[in-house]
Amino acid sequence: MHFENHTAEQIRAHLPPALAHRLQDVEPAEGIARRSFMKMAAVSGFALGAYPLVAGAQQGAAPAAAGLKPDQQPAAFVKIARDDTVTVTVNRLEFGQGTHTGLAMVLAEELDADWSKVKAVHGNADPAYNDPAFGMQITGGSTAVKHSYTQYRELGARTRAMLLAAAAKQWNVPVASLATERGVVIGPGGKKLTYGALADAAMLQPVPTAVTLKDPSRFKLIGQPTTRLDAKLKSSGKQTFGIDVRLPGMLTAVVVHPPVFGSKVASLDDAAARAVKGVKAVLRMPLHDGGEGVAVIGEGYWAVKQGREALKVEWNDAGREKVDSAKQLASYRELAAKPGRIKHDADMAPLAGAPQRISAEFVFPYLAHAPMEPLNCTVQIEGTGANAKASVWTGTQMPGLDTAAAARTLGIKPEQVAMHVQMAGGGFGRRGLLTSDFVVEACTVAKIAQAAGISAPVRTLWSREDDVRGGYYRPMHVHRAEIGFDAQGKVLAWDHVIVGQSIMAGTFFEPMMLKNGVDETMVEGMGKPYDVPMRLSAHHPKLNVPVLWWRSVGSTHTGYVMETLIDEIARATNQDPVAYRMKLMDAKATRHRAALQLAVDKSGYGKKTLPAGRAWGVAVHESFDSVVAYVVEASVVDGSPKLHQVTAGVHCNLAVNPKSVEAQIQGGALMGLSMCVPGAAITLKDGVVEQSNFGDFAVPRITDMPEIAVHIVPSADAPTGVGEPGLPPLAPAFANAIARLTGKPLRELPFKLG
């Protein structure tokens, strides 16, 4: 592809979306000369001809790029400016987990970049930014570093090779005579060229297919505790999030959802709402779940909030199931009394004659994600029909899927949608919807606004009440366990039934994630690593409550059940809970053992004498390929469980950024604690969610935060993720400590004593 004789617009029209941000970056706003812009565009065509969205160019791509997939092309991921700034495009949403710092470190390591000059930015919805393992762009499952570690190392190494080739050409010396260090190529006799000085020439070099990666013993960045790239912006109010997007003439919308999921508007009196100063329109609108809502659109949030409060809406909930949590619990208990669809089977005959038995039922409520940044999405539609162009600004865990959903909603092609992924204020799963609910909603608002003669961009913003009542909860679950064991704690038979809505049923993941009618995301975390004969079965009732993954997904409840029951068996057989676990773990559970031992050693467990009234609690759990063990100290203060001290042992293989691992484990622990605190439950009555805001849906505050010391098991193996694994073992470790004090197991979350 040759672009020299084309205008910027013509070039843009030919380029894959992955390059759109590059073009924006090199336009005169940054003061780069027109000539360099043309050159870079030409180079980009050369380097990136293999993008799937430029179908015609695939076979015509330059030979050097052949054999490389879009997600292996440096030009889509690295930009080196003349001032030596290295901008790394990260294929994951940054919403607190530190992936922009972590993956930038990985790339910078192999690039030998000067870390003080490295920045990170979001990618867009281009397939180049797909997760190399998933084949679509997903931020979830603690996979960023796990799936993209090698990808980003290779990207860095490829870019470095191109810089070396450019320097070799310029100095007319062999590449072998060159070295790199902190953003500089060093040549014979010690002469130097900075990466910035070489960047334009390097872009013209062939993209190497095969690259040699560093031996980990030579790592300078990977493994070093590193401050987040966004620390300064986020410590000054200067970091912008999706909610901070401001466009000329932009309007704000709120959408009133029906109190019973899926209901429709029976009647609407909007006279008073329309009379509110600043309200531009009140429009009925279809919702993504088949229900109907009412959009109030106007100038700023305060005007539309007053508008919504002035609305008089009657709802038609005929035919909609009205879930009641108390009745739901009763029906779940009935289901749990008999086996469901079998996940795995075992001989249950020894149960009847077992010397000791535990018969236990566990109850877990619905939980809201409640990220601190309320859901929002800004949509601008320009033009109509085939000439329409839509721009979407939002913090999303699945930009590709949301782009397709936006296109579907707007009746245009995905290529007509520009997705601008925004830094997000938390998410915990709520920004990764297979139904794209909040994106579809915002696009619907923009579409009906346009139809009503409003051409301005519209930001649809959820109130906290909309968020807490808006569905997509961690499902409610009931577990039932019958365990038979002997005096040594040897488990003879373990019959286990789980009841809960399937997250995956009805989504395009269903064929992959529902096996024999059992949702893998509900049973993950059961059994392993304990060598026990378990019959595990599941019931998936269907209810009119939208459900979703919530940080650490199935392990939020399976980890709790496993680790409290194992502790109960240890107590019933008078065994030390650590020694018992070590004995019961299967031979392959070396990472579990290492994590638990580290937490034990660092906590002083078994050696230190605790203050009166305190007890130790232990739990260890693997989720998303990493293992976290907690040894905690807890007590009962004024009738309430209180967590004082947490010592974590973490096995995530190589820790790319130990500071980030520490923060994620602390964060996971706090979210684990959030399942325990009074008020941490979403309940329904007559089909309506009873909670609405942080006053009645309680989350932990600083006064609930224990001291947490995080210790990482040293390892050189390829890294696994830490976004989720810190969550599951916290609540059971805490519960086990309290059970030791009270003698009674805690089998319901949030905790209820007595």
Place this chain on the structure above:
Amino acid sequence: MATTLNINGKDVRVDADESTPILWALRDTLGMTGTKFGCGAALCGACTVHLNGAAIRSCVTPIASAVGQKITTIEALETDRVGKAVHQAWVKADVAQCGYCQSGQIMSATALLKANPKPSDAEIDGAMAGNICRCGTYARVRIAIKDAARSLA
């Protein structure tokens, strides 16, 4: 319906209904987006600003009640001795994760240190209990406040 507010030492004309909370006057009318919307009900602290030096929740404080008083927002943080120390301590401790609640956390911490230069652990927890963080940065919030207090001593 213009109201004149004193924000970060400057008189600013705000063309908004006088019932408008300071939060929305800042964010929507003036384009000052450093102050965050979290709950709209004074429950989470994301919207914390100072009114005459005291930490308040701007999401429930109408602009009418702030006329003739001094509003300070996160945008003025680094022009203030205590605010600058808090900012630096926050970066040093790498407090933020998603960062969304941190404007509010920092404004609460700054108000605390202005009123109480040497807060005890219990006083820190007490002053910060109105600021929710879902990411779990509380441990480093404590560290940063103590560090800022030391640097100001």
